[in-house]
Amino acid sequence: MMKKLALFILWASGILFVHAQLPQKGMWKDTDGNFINAHAAGIMKYKNTYYWYGENKGGFTSQDPTSHIERVIMGGVNCYSSKDLLTWKFEGVVLPPEPNDRNSDLHPSKVIERPKVIYNKKTKQFVMWVHAESADYSKACAGVAVSKTPTGPFKYLGSFRPNGGMSRDQTLFVDDDGTAYQICSSEENQTLHINRLTPDYLKCDGTYKRALIGMSREAPAVFKYKGKYYLLSSGCTGWAPNKADIAVADSIMGEWTMLGNPCVSENGDKTYMGQSTFVLPLKDRFIALFDEWHPRNLSDSRYFWLPIEIDKKTDRMTIPWREVWEGIKP
Numbered sequence: 359m360m361k362k363l364a365l366f367i368l369w370a371s372g373i374l375f376v377h378a379q380l381p382q383k384g385m386w387k388d389t390d391g392n393f394i395n396a397h398a399a400g401i402m403k404y405k406n407t408y409y410w411y412g413e414n415k416g417g418f419t420s421q422d423p424t425s426h427i428e429r430v431i432m433g434g435v436n437c438y439s440s441k442d443l444l445t446w447k448f449e450g451v452v453l454p455p456e457p458n459d460r461n462s463d464l465h466p467s468k469v470i471e472r473p474k475v476i477y478n479k480k481t482k483q484f485v486m487w488v489h490a491e492s493a494d495y496s497k498a499c500a501g502v503a504v505s506k507t508p509t510g511p512f513k514y515l516g517s518f519r520p521n522g523g524m525s526r527d528q529t530l531f532v533d534d535d536g537t538a539y540q541i542c543s544s545e546e547n548q549t550l551h552i553n554r555l556t557p558d559y560l561k562c563d564g565t566y567k568r569a570l571i572g573m574s575r576e577a578p579a580v581f582k583y584k585g586k587y588y589l590l591s592s593g594c595t596g597w598a599p600n601k602a603d604i605a606v607a608d609s610i611m612g613e614w615t616m617l618g619n620p621c622v623s624e625n626g627d628k629t630y631m632g633q634s635t636f637v638l639p640l641k642d643r644f645i646a647l648f649d650e651w652h653p654r655n656l657s658d659s660r661y662f663w664l665p666i667e668i669d670k671k672t673d674r675m676t677i678p679w680r681e682v683w684e685g686i687k688p
């Protein structure tokens with residue numbers, strides 16, 4: 359009886375243990391004992407496994423002479439897999455750099471950021487969209503890559519400006535009907551664009567909407583709750599932290615209304631020194647993923663994940679700081 363009870367408590371507090379072992383902003387390690395190197399991440403669930411895709415940021419940080427933005431040599435996109443969101447196995451560099459082609463978006467001298475992967479049930483392909491940049495951040499394009507397996511290697515198809523608009527920070531969202539959207543910071547990061555994708559998820563289909571016009575929002579993460587669409591985003595201050603916001607809309611195409619900063623604990627006006635990257639839905643609970651950037655040494659940047667707390671009566675969403683948390687199971 360005692361044993362059964364102990365086991366039950368262990369099971370019931372699964373995520374509590376997750377965060378006892380993955381201390382917020384600590385150096386999270388993979389199953390080989392190496393630090394997880396997957397920044398500005400997106401997570402995709404496929405057949406009971408979670409795949410974490412993120413920027414491979416290694417080596418020295420330098421400053422681009424034109425944009426003065428801190429950068430590392432572009433290392434492509436890394437992938438880790440997990441069944442419990444706690445133990446992460448390194449699956450490799452699934453979108454590797456192309457060091458022999460100076461003109462490629464994947465040349466180490468370029469910038470690849472904010473990879474997001476979705477699965478297309480019709481084509482049975484995993485589709486990755488990234489922010490494809492030049493070192494001086496003037497390119498502002500979206501890049502697309504495909505793979506038959508979640509762990510790649512992904513084949514890079516090229517980059518473009520979605521519907522002719524600039525595309526920097528970006529994310530993907532698949533609606534319940536299978537229609538997918540790319541949401542990006544456009545118009546010199548002043549306005550978000552919501553670009554509907556073709557059924558194969560490889561291009562834009564021509565329908566798009568400008569959202570949060572002139573509000574300078576970045577780092578978008580979209581999720582759906584009780585039929586409404588929510589958009590967590592940051593302000594626009596480079597690697598430096600700023601105030602987050604959650605916006606809501608009845609349709610993915612808007613109208614979007616900003617609801618204010620959900621980060622209600624101390625340092626919440628600076629998003630706990632982090633920046634949003636993704637919201638992971640787990641049944642009807644949501645985990646918000648953040649990066650804490652260390653621009654002097656970008657490869658030392660950290661992660662923290664926080665549950666989104668939803669008021670049962672009003673549906674108001676807040677993200678209080680939690681060093682450990684419980685009650686959400688993968």
Ligand code: GAL
Pocket residue numbers: 398427428471472527576577594595596597633
């Ligand atoms: C941030 C953006 C990051 C990266 C950085 C470069 O605003 O969210 O993804 O592009 O600027 O300074």
